[in-house]
Amino acid sequence: MSLFLIAALPFLGAVFPALLIRAGRNASASAAGLTTLLAFVGLMLHAPAVLRGDVIQAQFDWLPGLGLNANFFLDGLGFLFASLILGIGLLIILYARFYLSREDPMGNFYTYLLLFQGAMVGIVTSDNILLLLIFWELTSLSSFLLIGFWKHLPEGRQGARMALTVTGAGGLAMIGGMLILGNIAGSYDLTVILSSKEAIQASPLYLPALILILIGAFTKSAQFPFHFWLPHAMAAPTPVSAYLHSATMVKAGLFLLARLWPVLAGTPEWFYIVATTGLITMVLGAIIALFKDDLKALLAFSTVSHLGLITMLLGFGTKFAAVAAVFHIINHATFKAALFMSAGIVDHEAHTRDIKRLGGLRHLMPITFAIATVAALSMAGIPPFNGFLSKEMMLEETVHTAWGGSAYLVPGLALIGALFSAAYSFRYIVHVFLGPKRSDYPAKPHDPGVGMWLAPAFLVGLVILIGLFSAKIVGPLVATAAGAVIGGEKLPYYSLKLWHGFTPALYMSIVAVAGGAVLLMLHKPLARMWDNAPRPEAKVIFEALIAALTRLARTITDGLHNGAMPRYAAIMIAFTVALSFYAYQSGTLAAPTRTLQDVGLIPILGWASLLIATGFMVAMHRNRLLALVLIGVVGLVVSMGFNYLSAPDLALTQISVEVVTIILMLLALNFMPKETPIESSAGARLRDISIASVAGLGVGGLIYALMTRDFIGETISGFHLENSYKGGGGTNVVNVILVDFRGFDTFGEIIVLGIAALVIFALTEAVLGTRVRAYLLNRKPDLPQAGDSHPMMMVVATRVMMPLALMVAAYIFFRGHNLPGGGFIAGLIAAIAIIMQYMASGFAWATERQRYPYHAIIGSGVLIAAATGLGSWFSGTPFLTSAFGYIHWAPLEEFEWATAALFDLGVFLAVVGAVLLALESLSRFAWQPGANTDHAMDINPARDDVAKTENEG
């Protein structure tokens, strides 16, 4: 099975549990299980090749420009983690089916679980660190959903938030570290990075990159001082804890340490940061775990401790330690997942996880007792279980490790860790299952159905088998995975067996077990001491920190954003002006190279009217109707200017857009106040005038400087002029650029225009759905209305003009390729022709005669343009390549056909639809019940009823 498919399967399958929950909980769970099973089988098909030492690859260049490739690879390490994720995932799915109650939304649960699973598989199989980062963030997000699954519990929500904050912040740091790493190596592909150890360790940026990446890994793997989120995440349902916090998510950080071990490890920095953090975490976690009364909290801190152990081993940087780390990852996953599940069973059946309220369950829950005991003994490091083997290897390695010149520090602390580890493991057995039977359990505990104990029992079976026959069962896996960690170098000598002779590690183990038993006996007085000792409460510190950050952010935001929009605009403009002034000051301005164009009388007249209109408009803008008229004058002069300066297409477009815009604003003004009150003080106005004047001066000066100088280099306009006819078959270069050279841009533009029209439509719907509708229906116009709302002269004139206007539109459309015109302008003209009908004959009359909804016209325009573009694929050319030719039918003149015309038709339709939809939406505001008339004209000599009613009246 392709690696793409293995990584994608959980994501694809995530849809089904949520859908199939309607068919029952079994269907939902089966869908999740089958998906996982399929991915697991697919993975196992690669097992022989991976264990042989092959690396399976699947590559796909996604965004090569960014160095982001969807490359996957599967080596021993990735295989080990992927099998843990998918294998334990399968067991969790089974367990959760029976653990979750009828009230829990199980479909959502499995969907979240599969999303998380997919993200995890993605992390361990990515061959590109950018891709890995994406999956990394996805695990943070999906685990947030899982931890906060019980939304009604405040602890669940708080725990989820804390986990997301801590791991998310770590992820942010890691992005920085990864980018530095990729920069040093010159590639974001892991395989390249892994082979550039010398370059990376020699780089001055090695230490920053290392620290940033370690922050990411440590937050994810709950290492000191970021360990505090993990116990709070225990508010999640137990299947989630068993999955995320034993086998997968918290191991993602370890995976990353192991993955980057070949390039990052081996330096003193690595040793002192990683090994020390691991050591502290291991000891601290183990001590706290002993004094936790909540079963899951105990397990959570023990997990913190064991993660610290593995981190420490990886931090040692020796090959033997790497082997031990890999081996302990396997062992910890098996016994810890089983322990979490057994804790879940106790909670499920006894309705409490408080150790103080438990005890004597041995008789009531014999199966659970057996499972929990084996797993806990393995955690304590008792032979013949698998935990003993890897703990032995760890102790062995600490004996050979000196820290800062001291040979006893590391083994001594490791021994303390092991001692407490044995103590809390024993406590888990003794205080929960042994002792006398009690009579005050919150519920009547008994063993659960087979569905719930099967998964932990299977894991416990593995615990025993790996312990007894480790070399046979996991030997090859450990060898390949460890080989991958140490970068394919020769593995050191090691043997996975129970009896190594009388080694220092054995004596340490004996001390740890005996000491653990003693500690447990002294638990009561010790716990009293612990409770009385002052210690920092992580949650309180964390919340105080977050509250302080929120306060800071709020102070800054509220200070900057006081709700005065003009102030924001003024600050932005002033800042832009200042920035431009700085650029002008610090740059050099070459001497003008172009001679000025001559000016005739007409341009001066146009210029003067533009200036006068603008000035008047600003001065009189409080009279809104007058301002609208004056802005029309400005638009008119601008379009004439375009025409004078050799841009006939622009002139045509500007003038038609002008008409539509003014109508639109008039419609809006109909409902708004006709006057703007004086609100700003003279001082404020003076300030605004000065900002505006300086900005205007700057922009004017800039364009003047541009216009009086030649281009620095060759522009691409020459290409367009040269190829417009040869390649595009049209002599109107502007139109050929729009529909051919830059057709893709135009395609985007008509989509944007269509979206704008749909937004207007949706806004209208939303506004008319509120109490505004009642207001509009009862509204009295604030200006006197014309007595004749549909004057006969206007109706007749627009009716006669309609075909003429449409003919002009058609003419403009067809000549567009060779002469000024084209789809945009033709569309605007056609739209104006139709708007005239609305204006003359009324909204109701026009709507009645409208056959196609404007949405459909926009849609068909976009589709036609798209289909034209796709059509070029059939001739094997890229999207939107145009074709053209000439036809000569006697007696007609020779004429040209071009696929670009079809594209232009799409533009035409989209423009017509968008303009009309916008204006139609706006005019719906004006509709009032009485306004509906059957007649297009108020007075019609040919109509009898008017005369009749008049006679009667």
Add this chain to the structure above:
Amino acid sequence: MEILVASAVGVLTAAGIYLILRRRSFPVILGLSLLSYAVNVFLFATGRLMSGAPPILNKYEEVAYTDPLPQALVLTAIVISFGMTAVVVMIALGAFLSSRDDSINLSEDGTAAGDDA
């Protein structure tokens, strides 16, 4: 000619910005329209000015043409700025009808100033 165009762009920009700094939605919309003119003419003028040389190819003789590329860009910009204006007008109208107030400032509690709702 260049001086005329440059001064027109400057005046349009200044007028547009002044109106954008007003406190009611209608003048702000007018200001945006003026600014759109200014920006469009600015973009167009980056192709340098030339009169009597439209970029319509002449098949029969060699003549000079003005730069067609800024024209094509500005043409779509004009149409898109219509779309933008229409959306802004719609938002302003909806806001006015909902609160009977066309002030664009927010009051202390985050609603539109003078909102009686």
